[in-house]
Amino acid sequence: MTTTATTAPRPGTTADVPRKKGSGTTLNVFSHAFLVLWVVLAAGPLIWVALTAFRPSAEILSDPMGWPAAFHWENFTNAWNKANIGQYTVNSLIILAGSLTGTMLLGSMAAYVIARFTFPGNRLVFMLFAGGMMFPVILALVPLFAVMENFGLLDTRPGLMIAYIAYSLPFTTFFLTSFFRTLPTGVQEAAMVDGASHTRTFFQIMLPMAKPGLVSIGIFNFLGQWNQYLLPLLLNNEDEKSYVLPQGLASLAVSQGYRGDWGALFAGLTIAMLPVLVVYAVFQRQVQAGLTAGALK
Numbered sequence: 607m608t609t610t611a612t613t614a615p616r617p618g619t620t621a622d623v624p625r626k627k628g629s630g631t632t633l634n635v636f637s638h639a640f641l642v643l644w645v646v647l648a649a650g651p652l653i654w655v656a657l658t659a660f661r662p663s664a665e666i667l668s669d670p671m672g673w674p675a676a677f678h679w680e681n682f683t684n685a686w687n688k689a690n691i692g693q694y695t696v697n698s699l700i701i702l703a704g705s706l707t708g709t710m711l712l713g714s715m716a717a718y719v720i721a722r723f724t725f726p727g728n729r730l731v732f733m734l735f736a737g738g739m740m741f742p743v744i745l746a747l748v749p750l751f752a753v754m755e756n757f758g759l760l761d762t763r764p765g766l767m768i769a770y771i772a773y774s775l776p777f778t779t780f781f782l783t784s785f786f787r788t789l790p791t792g793v794q795e796a797a798m799v800d801g802a803s804h805t806r807t808f809f810q811i812m813l814p815m816a817k818p819g820l821v822s823i824g825i826f827n828f829l830g831q832w833n834q835y836l837l838p839l840l841l842n843n844e845d846e847k848s849y850v851l852p853q854g855l856a857s858l859a860v861s862q863g864y865r866g867d868w869g870a871l872f873a874g875l876t877i878a879m880l881p882v883l884v885v886y887a888v889f890q891r892q893v894q895a896g897l898t899a900g901a902l903k
Contacts, residue, residue, distance in 0.1 A: 666872075685871070706831060735780055
């Protein structure tokens, strides 16, 4: 007669599966509920603004949270033409084209040198850029105004572009420095052996390899500069026709508050949101790839 000995299951074996599966299901339910709540809190105000943009002012005041009885497209026409949202949008695009290009070019060049070359003061330069992110821009408004006035850059597009670049450069350099450090050195060394200059190596080899990081930081800079209000209010406040979009929306909010054309105001807000949503929808995969590239490499 033989007996079969039974042993207690060790931790991590199949005996533990039911218990782990139950805890995993609870965690999934909790995480999904949190994500749904987050989506409602994030997307709810955007949807409400977009729907309200199609309603007349009387309907908005009588039932602020209601559904449009009819879609009034003339709100967008009034906002674009009568409220000069079209002019403000063009001004923002022109300034953004110069400031974003300058930010990405200077930031990537500075980050490449800091990340790939060893020289006296390398660490100090990097820490200065990192420290620039901790400096509140509001503390620099008075000296910034004085400097711009002395150089004759007040109420000019180049002056506002320079201010945007200076505002965005610390974070851009800090982010791209960490990204350039993750790129393989073999390709760079091979290019130098083949006789490529530092400039050619950077623009033709290293910069294309850093595309995911460039797209990610470019999106963040686009959002920050597109929504910038404090710097234009200080440096670009002489001529209303030169206002950028945030300034124009603030002016529209004040004027429409007296005129009662709230539909045009919400239409202007919707127009301001559209470029941001379109840019993120187009480049969302590149943004995710850029944020995770350093961890994967």
